[in-house]
Amino acid sequence: xxxxxxxxxxxxxxxxxxxxxxxxxxxxxxxxxxxxxxxxxxxxxxxxxxxxxxxxxxxxxxxxxxxxxxxxxxxxxxxxxxxxxxxxxxxxxxxxxxxxxxxxxxxxxxxxxxxxxxxxxxxxxxxxxxxxxxxxxxxxxxxxxxxxxxxxxxxxxxxxxxxxxxxxxxxxxxxxxxxxxxxxxxxxxxxxxxxxxxxxxxxxxxxxxxxxxxxxxxxxxxxxxxxxxxxxxxxxxxxxxxxxxxxxxxxxxxxxxxxxxxxxxxxxxxxxxxxxxxxxxx
Ligand SMILES: Cc1cc2nc3c(=O)[nH]c(=O)nc-3n(C[C@H](O)[C@H](O)[C@H](O)COP(=O)(O)OP(=O)(O)OC[C@H]3O[C@@H](n4cnc5c(N)ncnc54)[C@H](O)[C@@H]3O)c2cc1C
Ligand code: FES
Numbered sequence: 001x002x003x004x005x006x007x008x009x010x011x012x013x014x015x016x017x018x019x020x021x022x023x024x025x026x027x028x029x030x031x032x033x034x035x036x037x038x039x040x041x042x043x044x045x046x047x048x049x050x051x052x053x054x055x056x057x058x059x060x061x062x063x064x065x066x067x068x069x070x071x072x073x074x075x076x077x078x079x080x081x082x083x084x085x086x087x088x089x090x091x092x093x094x095x096x097x098x099x100x101x102x103x104x105x106x107x108x109x110x111x112x113x114x115x116x117x118x119x120x121x122x123x124x125x126x127x128x129x130x131x132x133x134x135x136x137x138x139x140x141x142x143x144x145x146x147x148x149x150x151x152x153x154x155x156x157x158x159x160x161x162x163x164x165x166x167x168x169x170x171x172x173x174x175x176x177x178x179x180x181x182x183x184x185x186x187x188x189x190x191x192x193x194x195x196x197x198x199x200x201x202x203x204x205x206x207x208x209x210x211x212x213x214x215x216x217x218x219x220x221x222x223x224x225x226x227x228x229x230x231x232x233x234x235x236x237x238x239x240x241x242x243x244x245x246x247x248x249x250x251x252x253x254x255x256x257x258x259x260x261x262x263x264x265x266x267x268x269x270x271x272x273x274x275x276x277x278x279x280x281x282x
Contacts (some may be wrong), residue, residue, distance in 0.1 A: 010258055011250055013096025014053045020073055021093050025159050029124070030066065030089055036099065042074045045106035046131035047241065047269045051249045052076065052084070052274070053098035054091075061246045061264070063129040064102065067134035076153045077127035092141045103249045105269050107132050109211060115210040116144045118202065118224060122151050122195055122215025126159045128241060129214045140172040144208060148175040151195030151219075155179050155188035195219060199226045206231025213240040220282050221280060224272065238272040241282060 003080075016037035023031040036042060042050070044064045053059040066075035081088045084145050088097070117136065121129040148167055152158045158177065161236040167175040176198050178191040191198070195215075204211075211227050213220060224238060232238055244256040244263040256263035259278045 003225065011100065014051070014100050016048075016096050017099045019091055019093050019095045019097065020242075022091070025077060025161075026157055028157075029077055029079045029159060032078060032088065032091075032096070033073050034076065034099070037096070041068070041071065042099075044102035044131075046066055046135045047106035048102040048104045049128075049129060049249070050076075050099045050101035050103065051246075052078075052088070053100070054084060054087050055096075055098065057087055059085050059098075059100070059247075061103075061249055063128035063131070065130045067131050067138060069135055069138040071133045072080075076104075077124070077130070079124060092194050102247065104264060105267055107239060107269050108236075108271075109135070110155070111239075112210055112212075113142050114144060114208075116205045117146045118204055118209060118211040118227075119146065119148045120149065120195065120199075120211060120215070122219040123153065123157070124159070125216070125219075125241070126150055126213035129212070130160060130163070132212065133173075137170070137172055144205075146173050147202065147204070148173050149195060149198045149202070150175075150177040150225060151180070151198070151215075152177070153180050155182055155186050155190075189204075194222075196222050196226055199223065199230075202230060203234070204230055206233075209237060211238050213238065214248050217282065235273060236271055240270060240272060240275075241268045242275065243268060244268060 017034045020035055021033040025031050048062045049063045051059045052062045062076045065077040078085050080086050117209050119129055163254055164177050167173045178193055178198055182188045182192050211232055242263055246264050247253040247255045249264045250266035252261045256279045
């Protein structure tokens with residue numbers, strides 16, 4: 001949603017929101033289900049983020065992890081990292097938090113319709129990608145095919161484990177996930193190795209394929225190299241998310257710049273050709 005479409009109130013002032021439910025995803029990450037205090041929809045698009053605040057504490061940008069097609073609530077998958085997120089992890093259903101936004105450039109859905117999609121997530125990147133995955137699930141006939149590949153560090157770091165299994169058995173997706181390493185005493189019996197290993201077996205229409213990447217910076221260069229080997233060399237065939245430290249979220253403070261781009265308003269979702277030549281972008 002362009003910034004002009006966000007009313008001034010939600011641009012600068014947090015809207016009170018009610019915590020409907022909390023689910024533990026991993027020892028470090030929890031899924032928070034929320035509703036705006038007045039019961040209205042957040043009206044976000046997959047790939048956008050909100051600025052989350054707890055009264056008396058700071059604010060932090062958090063991606064929306066659910067699709068706007070799932071009505072009556074929105075979800076955030078949050079890692080316990082510092083002051084704000086540790087306080088959030090202690091809240092119980094019924095608690096109030098503040099939400100500004102939604103902000104940022106979303107996944108370019110119009111450009112993805114009709115395509116063979118390859119959705120790739122590393123680590124926490126599955127949180128924002130889940131919003132797009134749910135959207136694809138709810139509009140499955142709009143896409144030619146949808147492959148999901150996900151990599152996490154260890155079995156206990158896998159996010160959305162039940163959903164991964166459901167995506168694997170669904171008719172809508174082909175889905176594979178892997179962990180870098182599995183401890184000897186783990187009961188995990190799935191795939192091991194880096195995400196790039198899974199890419200070795202992927203087939204995609206080089207003319208009509210489009211890849212979407214969300215993950216840690218270290219994942220991007222090796223994955224992009226393999227995507228190019230698969231033939232995704234044209235314009236608008238690789239879309240990715242770039243995260244930078246943010247403060248205002250609305251293009252005012254300059255904290256999130258990559259050369260001339262503001263990650264909070266020009267991104268966080270970019271086409272590869274928009275950022276690959278920028279110093280420090282990847
Ligand atoms: C667009 C965007 C979307 C995000 N989505 C999510 C999400 O869905 N779930 C989630 O758990 N986190 C997400 N983050 C990261 C989250 O905003 C930060 O971890 C935030 O600092 C946590 O606030 P805090 O007060 O708990 O921790 P802080 O006290 O701010 O810091 C915790 C640690 O994280 C480091 N840090 C802070 N911001 C970033 C950053 N952007 N990138 C890397 N390291 C950082 C700090 O240096 C410090 O070491 C997102 C960030 C951006 C920019
Ligand atoms: S976070 Fe302030 S300009 Fe982007």
